[in-house]
Amino acid sequence: MLQTKIHNLTLKNPVMTASGTFGYGEEFADFIDLNRLGGIVVKGTTGERRQGNPYPRMAETPSGMLNAVGLQNVGVETFCKDVYHRIKDLDTNIIVNVSGSSIEEYCKTAAMVGELERVPAIELNISCPNVKKGGMGFGTDPTMAAQVVSEVRKIYHKTLIVKLTPNVTNVVEIAKAVEGAGADSVSLINTLLGMAIDVEKRRPYLSTITGGLSGPAVKPVAVRMVWQVAHAVQIPVIGLGGIASAADALEFLMAGAKAIQVGTANFIDPTVTMKIVDGLEDYCNRHGISDINDIIGII
Amino acid sequence: MKKYITNFTIKRKTVYNSHYFSLVLQHPDVLPEIEAGQFVEVEVPGNKQVMLRRPISIHDVDSDANTMTLLIQVVGKGTRTLSQLQEGETLNLVYPLGHGFSQEGSNVLLVGGGAGIAPLLHLSKCLKAKGVRATILLGGRTEELIPVRDEFAPYGTVGFATEDGSLGEKGLVTQHSLFSADYNHIYTCGPTPMMKAVARYAMEKGIECEVSLENMMACGVGACLCCVVDSDQGHKCVCKEGPVFNAKQLTNWIIN
Numbered sequence: 001m002l003q004t005k006i007h008n009l010t011l012k013n014p015v016m017t018a019s020g021t022f023g024y025g026e027e028f029a030d031f032i033d034l035n036r037l038g039g040i041v042v043k044g045t046t047g048e049r050r051q052g053n054p055y056p057r058m059a060e061t062p063s064g065m066l067n068a069v070g071l072q073n074v075g076v077e078t079f080c081k082d083v084y085h086r087i088k089d090l091d092t093n094i095i096v097n098v099s100g101s102s103i104e105e106y107c108k109t110a111a112m113v114g115e116l117e118r119v120p121a122i123e124l125n126i127s128c129p130n131v132k133k134g135g136m137g138f139g140t141d142p143t144m145a146a147q148v149v150s151e152v153r154k155i156y157h158k159t160l161i162v163k164l165t166p167n168v169t170n171v172v173e174i175a176k177a178v179e180g181a182g183a184d185s186v187s188l189i190n191t192l193l194g195m196a197i198d199v200e201k202r203r204p205y206l207s208t209i210t211g212g213l214s215g216p217a218v219k220p221v222a223v224r225m226v227w228q229v230a231h232a233v234q235i236p237v238i239g240l241g242g243i244a245s246a247a248d249a250l251e252f253l254m255a256g257a258k259a260i261q262v263g264t265a266n267f268i269d270p271t272v273t274m275k276i277v278d279g280l281e282d283y284c285n286r287h288g289i290s291d292i293n294d295i296i297g298i299i
Numbered sequence: 300m301k302k303y304i305t306n307f308t309i310k311r312k313t314v315y316n317s318h319y320f321s322l323v324l325q326h327p328d329v330l331p332e333i334e335a336g337q338f339v340e341v342e343v344p345g346n347k348q349v350m351l352r353r354p355i356s357i358h359d360v361d362s363d364a365n366t367m368t369l370l371i372q373v374v375g376k377g378t379r380t381l382s383q384l385q386e387g388e389t390l391n392l393v394y395p396l397g398h399g400f401s402q403e404g405s406n407v408l409l410v411g412g413g414a415g416i417a418p419l420l421h422l423s424k425c426l427k428a429k430g431v432r433a434t435i436l437l438g439g440r441t442e443e444l445i446p447v448r449d450e451f452a453p454y455g456t457v458g459f460a461t462e463d464g465s466l467g468e469k470g471l472v473t474q475h476s477l478f479s480a481d482y483n484h485i486y487t488c489g490p491t492p493m494m495k496a497v498a499r500y501a502m503e504k505g506i507e508c509e510v511s512l513e514n515m516m517a518c519g520v521g522a523c524l525c526c527v528v529d530s531d532q533g534h535k536c537v538c539k540e541g542p543v544f545n546a547k548q549l550t551n552w553i554i555n
Contacts, residue, residue, distance in 0.1 A: 020523070020524075021518075021522060021523060022522055023520075023521060023522035027518070027520045027521050027522040027539075028520070028522070030301050030302040030303070031302065031304055031393075043524075051533050051534050052524065052527070052534060054529070055514060055526070055527050055528065055529070055534075056514075056515060057524070057525045057526075057527065058515055058516075058517055058523070058525035058526075059515075060349070060350060060351050062347075062348060063347070063350060064350065065350065065351060065517060067517075067523065067525060069523070069524045069525060072524050072527070072534055215350060216350070264517075266518065266522065267351060267352070267517040267518040267519075267522070267523055268342070268350060268351060268352060269304070270304055270393060270518075270520065271304060
């Protein structure tokens, strides 16, 4: 009833977890059955180990939060050698979010992850707002976005998802550019660039001054962008941005997303993904829907 | 250690003053083992301005009554909202989180400041049960900022330090007559400058020292990587690899 497809991937349901909000999945194993997820997108992984930005890295804002973690991760070699073996036997789609500061770094990481039998897809992160070099720089210019995607496409032969930033004038232009460069799917939105100031201390809350806004506050922006992109490209769209309930997920599905990712809501309720899976099933039952694909893109 | 997400009922609420209150939380089932120094992530109900859970250290555990006590300082909109909860209401917790104190040492000093007193009660009980001799030194700017006092008496020698002299010796905890190198292990929790001063002293004297940090955090389980401290092995999550660290791991943090 809930099964859906993203290119060659079969998802038992459309509910995935968003990169950077779910660790490597293990952090949530006490709370939920990870095998009930449609997919897990693991923490953004780079060519070398990264320390990320200095503390403080987060601030709570109305119906959302800012973060400036800055891609802290163990690096692709440790991921492949160590982390991968701890999670590879999960019965879900394990997708690695591949981040970088240069095309060479994206390609190195993608190539190494491409060797991992139990990782059927990567999510190319050309949209991180919290790193000085690369990251969002690739995702805000259609020519550069197409260039990085086509270079990775040459060496990566499984499902290539490209994660888009909302911090652009025209997201459709970027989506079309990466589709043209060989992406199999796009996921959107990454965080919105934001800022908050502690007026008592007269300084920004984040060490980096600006950071990425996530949570329910961004959801209407995300739904709009998913709807725009879904109508403009042929490849499947994965929707994310502020999803915290089955109703939120359904908005994205109706707007045209074939699957969704849950991010910040995992911090508030570590079981929220299971509630969304159950809620989607309940919705289908209540509305006599035998295949969730029947409501995808109806708007 | 397995983590849980569970509803608790507020069995008793004690308001000490405008700064501090405590909640005794009861669960119908037997509680899992909780290490002294571990914490909970509390859902803040009924305030649309507060989305994220709040990390609160575990003050006391009564495994016979299936209760756990949280001692909470009102510092912002999250804790202010929690302070308005009433007995009988429900609180949702993710717990027990992080790593607690090692409970090593045979003659130990506990140094707590302000809200940092909270985890030291459970710690002093655990140490007592192990037969460890403990000296407990509690500090605050004024008397009312040391809300819990008598509760510590059964578990060791207790001393107080206040900056205005309203309780115990006048001055900082590090100036107190009980603060010395006579111990083989120091445990501390409180304001960062206090913990750094305690840790520096311990390092100088070659005494093992454990500090319990309180960084802003979102997930509480090591997923979001927001709450990091600069350790000697790079950024460590306070929520998962802490909140208790051996001071030796944190030389950058102590110096800066």
